[in-house]
Amino acid sequence: MMPGTRxxxxxxxxxxxxQRHCGRSMLLxxxxxxxxxxxxxxxxxxxxxxxTWERLMDQAPDLVVxxxxxxxxxxxxxxxxxxxxKKIPGVIDPTPRLWGVVPGPEGPVTVVASIAVVPESMxxxxxxxxxxxxxxxxxxxxxxxxxxxxxxxxxxxxxxxIHTFPADTGLATHDLVWMTPDDARxxxxxxxxxxxxxxxxxxxxxxxxxxxxxxxxxxxxPVRITDRSTSALNHHTRAVRSGGIAVVAGxxxxxxxxxxxxxxxxxxxxxxxxxxxxxxxxWTTADMVRLQVSRxxxxxxxxxVLGLASAYAAVFYPPAAGITxxxxxxxxHLPALTLVSSGAAMVMIEIAAMVGLPFxxxxxxxxxxxADGSPxxxxxxxxxx
Amino acid sequence: xxxxxxxxxxxxxAATGGLLYATGAVQAVDVMLxxxxxxxxxxxxxxxxxAESAALLGHWALGFLTAAALLGLVGVALVWHxxxxxxxxxxxxLQAMGTDGSRAMIFWGVSLLILHGWRxxxxxxxxxPQGVLTRTGARLMISxxxxxxxxxxxxxxxxxxxxxxxxxxxxxxxxxxxxSGASESAALKSLAAICLWFSLAGGAALLALMVxxxxxxxxxxxxxPAIIAVLWSFAATVALxxxxxxxxxxxxxxxxxxxxxxxxxxGAGFFIFGGVAVVVMESIAIxxxxxxxxxxxxxxxxxGKRIQRSAWGIVTAMIGFTMLALGxxxxxRLRTGVWLNGSP
Amino acid sequence: xxxxxxxxxxxxxAPCRGARRLLIIAITASMLLxxxxxADLLRRIxxxxxxxxxxxxxxxxxxxxxxxxxxxxxxxxTVHPGxxxxxxxxxxxxx
Numbered sequence: 001m002m003p004g005t006r007x008x009x010x011x012x013x014x015x016x017x018x019q020r021h022c023g024r025s026m027l028l029x030x031x032x033x034x035x036x037x038x039x040x041x042x043x044x045x046x047x048x049x050x051x052t053w054e055r056l057m058d059q060a061p062d063l064v065v066x067x068x069x070x071x072x073x074x075x076x077x078x079x080x081x082x083x084x085x086k087k088i089p090g091v092i093d094p095t096p097r098l099w100g101v102v103p104g105p106e107g108p109v110t111v112v113a114s115i116a117v118v119p120e121s122m123x124x125x126x127x128x129x130x131x132x133x134x135x136x137x138x139x140x141x142x143x144x145x146x147x148x149x150x151x152x153x154x155x156x157x158x159x160x161x162i163h164t165f166p167a168d169t170g171l172a173t174h175d176l177v178w179m180t181p182d183d184a185r186x187x188x189x190x191x192x193x194x195x196x197x198x199x200x201x202x203x204x205x206x207x208x209x210x211x212x213x214x215x216x217x218x219x220x221x222p223v224r225i226t227d228r229s230t231s232a233l234n235h236h237t238r239a240v241r242s243g244g245i246a247v248v249a250g251x252x253x254x255x256x257x258x259x260x261x262x263x264x265x266x267x268x269x270x271x272x273x274x275x276x277x278x279x280x281x282x283w284t285t286a287d288m289v290r291l292q293v294s295r296x297x298x299x300x301x302x303x304x305v306l307g308l309a310s311a312y313a314a315v316f317y318p319p320a321a322g323i324t325x326x327x328x329x330x331x332x333h334l335p336a337l338t339l340v341s342s343g344a345a346m347v348m349i350e351i352a353a354m355v356g357l358p359f360x361x362x363x364x365x366x367x368x369x370x371a372d373g374s375p376x377x378x379x380x381x382x383x384x385x
Numbered sequence: 386x387x388x389x390x391x392x393x394x395x396x397x398x399a400a401t402g403g404l405l406y407a408t409g410a411v412q413a414v415d416v417m418l419x420x421x422x423x424x425x426x427x428x429x430x431x432x433x434x435x436a437e438s439a440a441l442l443g444h445w446a447l448g449f450l451t452a453a454a455l456l457g458l459v460g461v462a463l464v465w466h467x468x469x470x471x472x473x474x475x476x477x478x479l480q481a482m483g484t485d486g487s488r489a490m491i492f493w494g495v496s497l498l499i500l501h502g503w504r505x506x507x508x509x510x511x512x513x514p515q516g517v518l519t520r521t522g523a524r525l526m527i528s529x530x531x532x533x534x535x536x537x538x539x540x541x542x543x544x545x546x547x548x549x550x551x552x553x554x555x556x557x558x559x560x561x562x563x564x565s566g567a568s569e570s571a572a573l574k575s576l577a578a579i580c581l582w583f584s585l586a587g588g589a590a591l592l593a594l595m596v597x598x599x600x601x602x603x604x605x606x607x608x609x610p611a612i613i614a615v616l617w618s619f620a621a622t623v624a625l626x627x628x629x630x631x632x633x634x635x636x637x638x639x640x641x642x643x644x645x646x647x648x649x650x651x652g653a654g655f656f657i658f659g660g661v662a663v664v665v666m667e668s669i670a671i672x673x674x675x676x677x678x679x680x681x682x683x684x685x686x687x688x689g690k691r692i693q694r695s696a697w698g699i700v701t702a703m704i705g706f707t708m709l710a711l712g713x714x715x716x717x718r719l720r721t722g723v724w725l726n727g728s729p
Numbered sequence: 730x731x732x733x734x735x736x737x738x739x740x741x742x743a744p745c746r747g748a749r750r751l752l753i754i755a756i757t758a759s760m761l762l763x764x765x766x767x768a769d770l771l772r773r774i775x776x777x778x779x780x781x782x783x784x785x786x787x788x789x790x791x792x793x794x795x796x797x798x799x800x801x802x803x804x805x806x807t808v809h810p811g812x813x814x815x816x817x818x819x820x821x822x823x824x
Contacts, residue, residue, distance in 0.1 A: 015748035108799035171781035244388025
C-alpha cells in the first residue's frame, strides 16, 4: 500500500468523511492512543520485569542454605558445611558466600566478597580489588565523594573505589560493593573460616524440592533452605496480578472510550437522513457498514499502533524506563532498568485485542442500528422534513 | 489466572462476539418463522432487512468468536502454563482445568463449525436473488446457540478452576500413560500403527477425491469426502501424536500434542493442527454445497464453484500437513538410515 | 466496460487528493511504527543481559538487582520464616 497504489473508492470516501469531521476524529485518535498507551505501559512493564527476573534467575543457585538459631541468622562454619553438603548425592559445587547488606552513604548497599578467584574472561578490564579497595556498581558510584567509600555504622570501614561495574551489567551489580574477604568480614560480623551462607547447585534441577529434606538433615545445626522455583512462581503470579490490576485501573479509561463511542452513535443517528439518501441511491447496509468501519480503522489502527509503540519505548529505553518504573511502582525500583523484552509481543497483541475488538464492534453495531431502517423511514428523519 | 491479561482479552473477544451473535440470532428468529420469499408485502420487506443485518451480524460474530477461540488456544498452548505450578505446556493447563477444559474446547469447536457451515450457506444464498437458502441459513445460525452457551459456560468453569489448582505434573501424565501396563502399551502401539496407516491411506484417498472434485464438481457425492475427512482427522491426530511428534522432540514415548505448539518447536502445532482444521471445515463446505446443488438447481453454478474452491483448499492444507507432519520423519530416515524406533 | 479505478494513469479528482494524502500518511505511519517496534523487539531478544547474567553466576546471587538492597525481593534468602511480611506493607509491594 505504498503511495503509488490506487485505493478502493470506499476507503477514499471514508477518508473524506474523516476530513469532514476533523476535530472529532482527532479527539478519537487521541483518546484511543492514550488509552492504549496507559494500559499497555502498565502491562508491558510488569511483564518485562517478570521476564527479566526469570532470565536472570536462571543463573541463580538452586538452593541457598542458611544457618539459623534462636536469634535469627547465624554465621556458617565453611569447612563443616562444605563437608556436610558434599555428602548428599545430587549436590554439585556447594559454594560458601560472603555477603551482606550494609548501610552506605545513600541507603543500604550489598557488600560481596568472592572467596574463589574470578576468572579473567569475566573481568573484561575490571581490576579485582585488593586490600582496602573496592569495585562498586553504578548506583553506589553515583553517591561517591572523592573516590572513598565509607560503609557500616558501628565498625565502619573506608575503602577506595578503584573501578565501577559497566552499565550493561546493572541488573546484577547496581547496588554492589565488591571487596576482599578480609575487608568484608568485619563489616559482616564474621571471623575467618565463617561464611554468610552456602549456595548449592543441583545435578538435576527438578530435584529442588525433593532434596531439601535430605540436605537439611545432613547439617548438625538447624538450617533454613530457600529454593528458586517457589520464589519464581510467586513472583510471576504477583507480576501477572499487578498487571491485571493495572488493567482494571484502566476501567475509567475504558468508560471514556465508551463515551467516545456513544458520541459516534449520536453522530450516526443524526445522519440518518444521509444514510437514507445513500440507501435510496442503491447502497446496501453492508456498504454503509464497510464505509463506517473503514473510517474507524483509518483512525483506529494508527492510534493503536502509536499507543503500543510509545508504551514500548517508554518501558524498554533506559532513561524513559526509569521514569516509567518510578511512575508505575512509586519509586521502589532501581532507576537504571534495561528490561528483557521476551513476551512483549504477546502483551501487545492482548492490548490490541482488548481495545480494538470492542471498538470495532461498537462502530459496527451502531452503524447497523442507524442504517438498518427502510430508506423511506430514514429519509423522514431529515430535520428539514 | 483471572488476572492474566490474556484471559481478559479472551473474555472481551468472546463477550463482544457473543453480543453480536445474540443480536443476529434474535433477528434470524423472525426470518426463520415467517420467511415468504414469494410475497412483497411490508412484513416481508422488513424480514428481508432483518435477514440482511442478521447475515452481517453473523459474519462479524464468527470473526470475533474465531479471534476469541484463537486467543484461548494461544493461552492454553503458550501462556497460561506459566501460571500453573508444575505445568510446562498445554497438557498441564488442561490437566489443571479438569474435564471442563476439554469440554470447553469441544463446544467451541462445534459452535465454530456450525457457524462456518452457516457462512457457506450464506455465501451461496447471496449469489441468487430468490433467497432459497435464507430460511435454512437462519435455522443453522440459531442452532449454534446452545453449543455456544455451553462453550462459554465451560470456559468460565475451566478458567475459574485454574485459579485454585494444586501442583500438576504435566510430563508425568504423558509418561504415566506410556508406562502403565505392558499389555496396554502393546494395544496402544498397534492402535498407533493402525492410525498411521489409516491416515496415510485416508489422506491419499482424500487427495484423489479432491482432484476428481476439481475436475468434475457436479458429479459424485459430497457426503463421502466429509466422512473420510472427519475420520482422517481423528486418525491423523492420533498418528501425529504417537508417531510424528517424536521426530520433533527427538525422543520416543513423549506423545504430547501440546508441546508442538511451544516456540521450542517453532510453533509447528499451530500449522499442523490448523491444516487438520482446514481439511475438516472445507470438507463440510463441500458436503453442504453438494446438498445445495442437488436440492436447488438454481444454485448449481455457485455451488460448483464453491466445491472447487474448497477442494483446492483441502489439497493445499493436506500438502502442508503432510510436509510438516512427515517431513521431519523422512529427514531423519534419510540422515540416519533408520526410523526413530529402530526399525529399518 | 468503463472502469475508472483500473486505468493506469487515473488521477483522483481534486477534492479527493487530500483524502488520499491522509490515507498514505495513516498507512505509512502505522507501518513504520510497527516495523520499527518489531525490529527492535527482534534485536533485543538476542542476549542483552549477558553481562548481568554472567555476574549473577559468578557471584552466586539469589536474585537480580531489580529492587533496592535490603528489600526481601532483592535478597529472598534473608526472609526469616518467623517474620510475617504482611506487617511491613512497603516491603512486599512488588512491582
